[in-house]
Amino acid sequence: MASRDLHGIDPPWGEFRHVGRASRKVDGLAKATGAAVYTDDISLPGMLHAKLLRSPHAHARILAIDTTRARALPGVRGIITGEDLPVKYGILPWTQDETALAVSKVRHVGEPVAAVAAVDEDTANEALKLIQVDYEPLHTYTDPFESLSRNDPPIHEHHKTGNISKHVHLSFGEVDAALSRADVVVEDDYFFHGTTHAAIEPHCALARYGAEGVLTLWSSTQISHYVHRALAHVLGLPAHRIRVIQPCLGGAFGGKSDPFSLEFVTAKLSMLSGRPVKLLYTREEVFYTHRGRHPMHMRYKTGATRDGRLTGVDAKIVIDGGAYSSFGLVTTYYAGQLLTGPYDFPTYRFDSTRVFTNKPACGPKRGHGSVQPRFAFEVQLDEIAEKLNMDPIEIRRRNLIAASTTTVNGQRITSNGVAQCLDFVEKASGWTSRRGRLGPGRGLGVAASMYISGTNYPIYPNPMPQAAVQLKVDRSGLVTVFSGANDIGQGSNSVAQYLVAEELGLALDQVRVVSADTDLCPVDLGAYSSRETFMVGNALIDACRKIRPQLVQAVADKWKVDGTRIRFVNGVVGDLEDASHSMSATEAICLAEERFDALGATGAYNTPTLGGDYRGGTIGASPAYSFTAHVAEVSVDIETGRITCPNVWIAHDCGRALNPMLVAGQMEGSAYMGVAEALMEHHDVYPSGLHKGPSLLDYRIPTSVDTPALHALIVESLDPEGPYGAKEAGEGPLHPSIPAISNAVFDAVGIRLRQLPFTPGRVLTALRARAKEVSAETARAGGPR
Amino acid sequence: MHLTVNGDVQDVDAPDHWTLLEVLRYRLGLTGSKQGCDKGDCGACTVLVNGNPMISCLVLAREAEGRAITTIEGLMPAHLGAGGVGADPVQDAFDRCGALQCGFCQSGTILSARALLWETPNPSETEIRNALAGNLCRCTGYTQILQAVLLAAARSRGVDPAPRSWETPPPPKETP
Numbered sequence: 009m010a011s012r013d014l015h016g017i018d019p020p021w022g023e024f025r026h027v028g029r030a031s032r033k034v035d036g037l038a039k040a041t042g043a044a045v046y047t048d049d050i051s052l053p054g055m056l057h058a059k060l061l062r063s064p065h066a067h068a069r070i071l072a073i074d075t076t077r078a079r080a081l082p083g084v085r086g087i088i089t090g091e092d093l094p095v096k097y098g099i100l101p102w103t104q105d106e107t108a109l110a111v112s113k114v115r116h117v118g119e120p121v122a123a124v125a126a127v128d129e130d131t132a133n134e135a136l137k138l139i140q141v142d143y144e145p146l147h148t149y150t151d152p153f154e155s156l157s158r159n160d161p162p163i164h165e166h167h168k169t170g171n172i173s174k175h176v177h178l179s180f181g182e183v184d185a186a187l188s189r190a191d192v193v194v195e196d197d198y199f200f201h202g203t204t205h206a207a208i209e210p211h212c213a214l215a216r217y218g219a220e221g222v223l224t225l226w227s228s229t230q231i232s233h234y235v236h237r238a239l240a241h242v243l244g245l246p247a248h249r250i251r252v253i254q255p256c257l258g259g260a261f262g263g264k265s266d267p268f269s270l271e272f273v274t275a276k277l278s279m280l281s282g283r284p285v286k287l288l289y290t291r292e293e294v295f296y297t298h299r300g301r302h303p304m305h306m307r308y309k310t311g312a313t314r315d316g317r318l319t320g321v322d323a324k325i326v327i328d329g330g331a332y333s334s335f336g337l338v339t340t341y342y343a344g345q346l347l348t349g350p351y352d353f354p355t356y357r358f359d360s361t362r363v364f365t366n367k368p369a370c371g372p373k374r375g376h377g378s379v380q381p382r383f384a385f386e387v388q389l390d391e392i393a394e395k396l397n398m399d400p401i402e403i404r405r406r407n408l409i410a411a412s413t414t415t416v417n418g419q420r421i422t423s424n425g426v427a428q429c430l431d432f433v434e435k436a437s438g439w440t441s442r443r444g445r446l447g448p449g450r451g452l453g454v455a456a457s458m459y460i461s462g463t464n465y466p467i468y469p470n471p472m473p474q475a476a477v478q479l480k481v482d483r484s485g486l487v488t489v490f491s492g493a494n495d496i497g498q499g500s501n502s503v504a505q506y507l508v509a510e511e512l513g514l515a516l517d518q519v520r521v522v523s524a525d526t527d528l529c530p531v532d533l534g535a536y537s538s539r540e541t542f543m544v545g546n547a548l549i550d551a552c553r554k555i556r557p558q559l560v561q562a563v564a565d566k567w568k569v570d571g572t573r574i575r576f577v578n579g580v581v582g583d584l585e586d587a588s589h590s591m592s593a594t595e596a597i598c599l600a601e602e603r604f605d606a607l608g609a610t611g612a613y614n615t616p617t618l619g620g621d622y623r624g625g626t627i628g629a630s631p632a633y634s635f636t637a638h639v640a641e642v643s644v645d646i647e648t649g650r651i652t653c654p655n656v657w658i659a660h661d662c663g664r665a666l667n668p669m670l671v672a673g674q675m676e677g678s679a680y681m682g683v684a685e686a687l688m689e690h691h692d693v694y695p696s697g698l699h700k701g702p703s704l705l706d707y708r709i710p711t712s713v714d715t716p717a718l719h720a721l722i723v724e725s726l727d728p729e730g731p732y733g734a735k736e737a738g739e740g741p742l743h744p745s746i747p748a749i750s751n752a753v754f755d756a757v758g759i760r761l762r763q764l765p766f767t768p769g770r771v772l773t774a775l776r777a778r779a780k781e782v783s784a785e786t787a788r789a790g791g792p793r
Numbered sequence: 794m795h796l797t798v799n800g801d802v803q804d805v806d807a808p809d810h811w812t813l814l815e816v817l818r819y820r821l822g823l824t825g826s827k828q829g830c831d832k833g834d835c836g837a838c839t840v841l842v843n844g845n846p847m848i849s850c851l852v853l854a855r856e857a858e859g860r861a862i863t864t865i866e867g868l869m870p871a872h873l874g875a876g877g878v879g880a881d882p883v884q885d886a887f888d889r890c891g892a893l894q895c896g897f898c899q900s901g902t903i904l905s906a907r908a909l910l911w912e913t914p915n916p917s918e919t920e921i922r923n924a925l926a927g928n929l930c931r932c933t934g935y936t937q938i939l940q941a942v943l944l945a946a947a948r949s950r951g952v953d954p955a956p957r958s959w960e961t962p963p964p965p966k967e968t969p
Contacts, residue, residue, distance in 0.1 A: 036888035039896030040903060041880055042825020042865035049824035130808070208829040208837055208931050209897045258827070258897025259931050291830040497895025497932055669891040669957075673937055677894065680934030704834035704929060712922040712935040720936075 015549045017664065017726045017733035020556075021513050025578050026506045027732055030669035033502040034521055035256070035495070044256040047212040047228045052284040055214070056085050058277055059132035059287070060269065061122040061139050062296065063114035066150070066366040066697025067163070068143040070112055073122060078138040083131035086281045087139070089122045093276055095242045099234060099266050099371075101468050103173075103333035105164055108242065108272035114143070115163055115331035116368050117697040118296025120269045125277040125285050148366045148697055152305065152328040155363035163331065163364040173329045173362040174340040176624060180416045181355030186320030190311025194391045197307050198384035199763045202328070202691040203684075204300030205373055206709050209258020210291055215274035216284040223279070224251045227271050230260040230496045231534030232524045234467060238267035243275055254524035260496040261681070262372035265536050266299055266334055295702035299371030300691055302339055302362070303328040304380040308388050316396055316403045320355035321347070323381065327362040332369035335376065336362045338465075338627060342377025345628030347385055348415035349458035350426040350635050351407040356416050367693050372536065374681060375459065375742045386455035386747030387762060390754065400454050400751060401434055404637075411725070418620025419629055423735070425661030425725030426456060426635035432659035432721040437639035443755065449644045453751025456637040459740035460630035461663075461730065462539030464615035473612035475543035476530035479508070479551045481607035485579075485594030487512060489521045492532030493544045498738050499670045500540040506666055507545055507731060511552035512559065513576020514593050530610060538736035541666065542632060543613045545731030551611025558607065562600035563591070616729075632727045634735045635661040638679065638744035640716075642752040646775055649768030653683055653716045653749055661723040663735035672720040674737040679718050682745025684710045690765050794858050798823065799867030805854065813857045814838045814849040817864060825865035825900045829929070836928035839901030840864050846905045848927070865900035868907065883907045886945035887938070890957065894932035902928040906942045915946055 019027070038044040075087045090111035098104035110121045122139050126132040149155050149163060149171065159170030169175065187193055213227040223245060229235045232252045240247040257264070270287040277285040289297065305326040311319040325343050329336045344358030375382075393403040409415065411424035433454065434440065443452045466474055478490040489508055495501040501521040508519045522528055532544060557571075563581055564571040573584045581596045583589035601607055619629030641655040658679045665671045688708045692700045701707050726733030750761045759774035796803050798821060807816050814831075817823040817840070826849055829835035833851040840849045841863040863871075868881035879885060883906050886892075893899050902925055909916055909924040916924070921942045922935070930938060940957050947954040 030891070032888055033891070033893065035896070036891075036893045037880055037884070039893040039899060040884035040887045041869050042823075042900045044896055045824070046827070046897065048828070049818075051819070206931055207895070207897075208835055208929060209827070209895065210829065257895060258829075259895040261931070288828075291832070291834075497897075499894070669937075672957075673891045673894060673933055676934035676936040677932050678934075681931075703832065704830045705832075709929060709931065711927075711929060712925040712938070715935045718934050718936045 013550065014729055015546060015731065017728065020511050021575050021577055024510060026510045026516060027664065027666050029667065031506060031516060031667055033499055034505050035501065046209060046256045046258050047214060047226050048288050050214055050226055050255065052214070052216060055284040055286055056125040056127060056277070056281060057129045057132050058123055058125045058274055058285050059129065059136055060120040060273065061136045063110065063117060063119045063121050065114055065143050065145050066117050066148040067146040068114050069146060070110060070114065070121065071142040071144055074140040075122065078124060078135040081131065081135050081138060083127040084124060084135045085127065085283065086125040086277045087122060088273065088276055088280070093242060093272055097238045097242050097267055098333055099335055099467060100333065100337055103337055106332050108269045116366050117699070118368060123273040123277060125281055150365055150367060150693060150695055150697065152326055152363045152365055155365055156326065156361065163366065171364045173333055173364050174337050175361045176340045176344065177359045178344060178417070178624060179357040183320045183322050183355040183357040186355040187309060187311040187322065190319045191314040192392060192395050193309065193311045194388055194395065195309040196388060196762055198387065200304045200306070200380035200383055201764045202301060202303045202370065203373065203689045204295065204298055204691040204707065205261040205263030206704065206707060207259030207261060207263055210289045210294045211264065211268060211270060211297060212288040213270045213274045214284060214286040215278040217275065217278040222249050222251060223275055224253065225271060225275055226253045226255055228257055228264055229254055230257065230264040230494045231536060232494060232526055233492060233531050233534055235267050235271055236526050239271065239275060242272050251527045254494050257494065257496045260535065261374045262376060262536065263299055265372050268297060291704060292702040295699050295707065296368050298330065298368035298691065299334055301373040301379065302370040304343065306381060306384045308384050310388050310392060312392050312396070314396065316398050316406045318351060318353060318407050321353050323358040325358065325360040325381065327360060328365055328370065329362040330365055330367040330369035334369045334371035339377040341624050341627040343381055345417060346378035346460065347381050348417045348419060349409050349421060349633060350456050352409040353416045366697050374678065375739045378459065379743050379746065382457050382743045383746045383764065386744065387750050387760065390751045391760065401430055401439060404430060404454065404456055418625050420618055422632050422729060423663060423725040423727040424635060425723040426637065428723045429635055429637035429659035429661055430456060432723060433637045433639040433657045436719060436721055437641065437657045439639060449646055449756055450642065451752045451756030452639055452641050453748045453753070453755055454637065454639050455744035455747040455751060457740060457743035458633050458635050459736065459743065460537055460628065461542040461632040461634055461736040462615065462630055463537040464618045464629045464631065465626050466533060473614050475532050475547040475613040476610060477544065477547045477551050478530050478610045479555060479608055481555055481597055483598045483601050485518055485597055487514065487519045489519060489548070490529045491521060491523045491544060492529040493540045494524045494535040496535045498535065498674065500535065500544060502670065503541055503545065503666055504548055507548045508552055511549055512556060513578065515579035518579060518593065538739045541734050541736060542730050545734060546613040547611040549611070549731055550613065551609045554609035554611070555607060558600045558604050559596050562603045563596045566599055631729050632663065632735045634737065634740040636740045636744055638748040640745060640748035640752045642749055642756055644753055644757045644771065646757060649771035649775065651687055651753060651766055651771060653687065655717050655719065656683060656745060657719045657721065658741050659721040659723055660737060660741045661725050662737040663727040663730045664724050664733035665722050666732065666734050668722055671722055671737045675720040675741040676718040678739065678741035679745045680710065680715050682742045683716055683749065686746045686749045686764065686766055688714065688765065794855055796854065796857060796862060797860065798862045799864060799870065807854060809855065811854050812850050813852040813854045816854040817849060823864045823866050827897050827900060829898065835898065837898045837901045839904050839928060841904050841908055844908060844911065846908050865904060881907065882948060883910065883945045886941040886948065890937045890941040890944055892933060892937040892941040898928060898930045902930060902938060910946055910949070914949060916942070
C-alpha cells in the first residue's frame, strides 16, 4: 500500500534547500500584523450571541427547568436545554457519556444546563438570570479514593464499574522475583496535581445553518475531523451536510481536543433560529471546561543491582478523572504504557485506575498521561543513584534502551538519540564541574524521557488513512496544499510548505497551504499525540512523489535528455550535464500541464502494524519515539521555602529538525510549561466543587519575569520512517523538566520533593523534617550537641 | 463618541459600558487586539494610548476619547508612511525569530515591545523581561520573544544580534 511506503531520509535533489533551515512561518507576518483571523474575529450578518447557564452544584439531580420568563424577554431568539440535544457523545466511541447540556443531572460545578441565543450578549446574559432550575443536591465526590470505595450514589448511572472509569493491569515478566533479587529497592508515594492548558484564546464557536441544509461550524478546535463526526452523531445530520472550519487557533495544548458543548449548542441554536450563532467562553468557563492534566496518586517500587542496573518496576496509580470519560481510557493506559523507555526495563508491572469525581473532567494535556509517571519514576531513579552513591547521569546511562529494539511491553523503538541528549545537557550545564559547587541552596538535577510521534491507534478504529493531503499544481507556478491537519500554532502548515517546496524543488513562496476545512481538505485526524509532522509529512512526500515524475518527464522530453539529469532547485530547473539548459519551475509546470492535463495528486499515510500482542498492546505504540534529557538548575531560599529555577538545559532528539527554529520553539515552550507545573500552577476545587481560582491571575502561569533561561539543544537521530527522518518535538520536551527540578532541589538542600506542586510550604515542611533527621543522625553518631 | 484610532477619527455608537477592547473589536473591526480574559490578567488586548501600553479591556471606550490609540493594525501603515518597507521592524523581528506560535497574545506583546523600544532603544534582557511582564504567552516560553526584541533593537542600531539558541555554530575551520 502506497501510504505505507518508506520515503527515505535523503534530500530529494542532492542537498536540502529548505529542510534544516530557520525559514519563516507561513502565517507569521499575518499574526504579527493582526491580520490573522481567529474564530472570535469572524462576524456574520444577523449573527446572534449565545450564552450558557451553568450548574452551581457539583452533583445534583435536575428536577425541573423553567425557561418561560427567559423566552419572553425581548431579543431572545432561542433557548435550549438538555432535552433538545439528548444524544450522548464522547471523544472515544466506547465511553460516550457526555451531553451538550445536562440531561437529568449535573456532575460538576460549571456544567452547562441551558443555552440562550439573543441579539446581543447583554440580552443573552439577562435571559440566563430568568431561567429557573430546581436541583436536588447529591453527595459530592472530590476525593478519588472515596470514588474507589463507594458507588452510592453513582456519578454515572448504568456505568458497569460504578465510579471507576477505567482499570488497567498489565504485567511483563516476573516483577516480584526481580525485585526480591535486587541489591537495592526504593518504594515511595508520589503525587502529581491537576494543571490546565490555559491557552490564551478562550474556546469559541460560530455556527451557520443555511437554507440549503448545510451546517457550517467555525470552531477553535484542534481536531476538526472528530468535531465533524460528533456533530453528525449528535445533531442527526448526515456528515456530508456539515462543514467544519478551524480558523487560526490561539493555543490548545490538548485543551481543544474534545468536542465541546459550545459546538453543539451554536449549531442547534442556528438550526432553530435560522441565524448564525456565536458563543465565546469567558475565561472562567474555560477553567470549568478544563480537560487538563489528571491528578495522579502514584506508588512506585523499583529495584536495581549494585552496579545500577534496573531489575524491575512496579507501579500502582490512582487517577482522578473528574466527571466524564473524555480521553480517560487512553490516559489510564498511557500512565503505564509510555514509561518503558528511555530505560531498559527487564520486568515491569502497572496497575492504573481512573475514577470519576465531581470535578471538571480531565483529559489530554501536552504529554498526555505520561508526564505524571515520568515525574515519579525519574525522582525514584535519583533516589536509587543516591543509595548507590552513583552520579545521576551515570545511572541513566547504564540503563539506556538501544535503538532498533523492542521495549518490555512490546513497543518498537526505531531511532534513538537519548545518549546524545544526556551528553549535551551534561556538557552544556557544566554538570561535572558545577554540580555540588554552586554554593549553599543551589543545585543541578537531571531527568530523561521518551514520547510518541503519533499513535497507531486512531480514536475510532478504521482502516482508512490516518493522514491525507491533496496537491493542486497549475500554470501560475503555485502549488496549493490542501491538508486536513490542524495548525494550532505549532507550525504544521509551515512544515507542509517546507516539505512540498523541498520535494518539488520549488521556492517557498510557490507553495501555499489551505488547512482544516472539511469541505476542502482530505481527512486528517488532527493535532494530538504529536502526530502531524510525522504522519502528514509522510503523506505530503507521498503526494509529491506522484507529481514529481510528471514534471521531470515534461522537461526531459523538451530537452530530449534522460530524466535522471534533471534537477529542480528552489524554483529553477537545470540539467546536470548541460549548463545551457535552464528554465523556471513555472515553465516546467506549464509543460507538464500541457502534457498530462490538469495536475494534482493525493497522498496518504498509515502506521505499520505496531504494538504488543495483548489487550491494550497497541495503546502507546508509535511509529517513532522522541527522546529528551534536561538538566535544571535551582536555587532554594531556606528562609521562605521558595524555589527559583534560573536555567533549564533541554536536549531533545526530534529526528531531523525540519526547521530548527520551530523545533527550538517547541522545546522552549514545553520546558516552560513543565517548570510552570512544578513551581506555580495548580488546578483544584474546594470540597464544594467550586474552582479555587478560575482566572489567569489566580491560576498562576509564568510571566516573562518568572520563566527561566531556556537552552535548547537539538539532537538529530534520523528516523528511518519519519519524513526525511523527522520525529516530534512538541510534547516530549515537557516531561523531564518537573523531575529535573525535584532532583535539583535534592542536590541543593537534601530534600526529596515527591508531591507537586513544589510550594514554599512543602519545601519548608521538608526542610524542617530534614533538619530533624540530620540532628538525630548527628546525635546517634555522638557528634556535637 | 469620537475615537482617534491609528490616525483616523472614528465616530462610534456603542453602549456606555463597553470597553475600549469591545469597541475596537466589535464596532471598528480591529480584531487584531485579542480578548484572553476580559479582566486585565493576560495582556492580549494591550494597545498603545498616547504611545504607552494600556490594557484595553480595563478601559471604557469613552475614557479613551481624545487620546491617540494605536492598535496592532496601525504599526505597518505607520512604518510604510514613514518610508519603511513591509511590516514594522518589531513585527518583522517577531516573525524572523519564530516568536509567533499561536500568535494570539502577540499583538499585545508586540505593542508593549514597540513602546519599550521607543523609550529604550537598546534594552537589556532584564529590561525586556520587565517590560513584557504584563503580556502572558503560553506557547513560547518567552525565549524567542526576547530574541525578537533584541533583534529589532540590534537592527535599529545596525549591528548583528548574538546568535540564537537554535543556530548551529559554524563548523570549526580546518587547520593546515
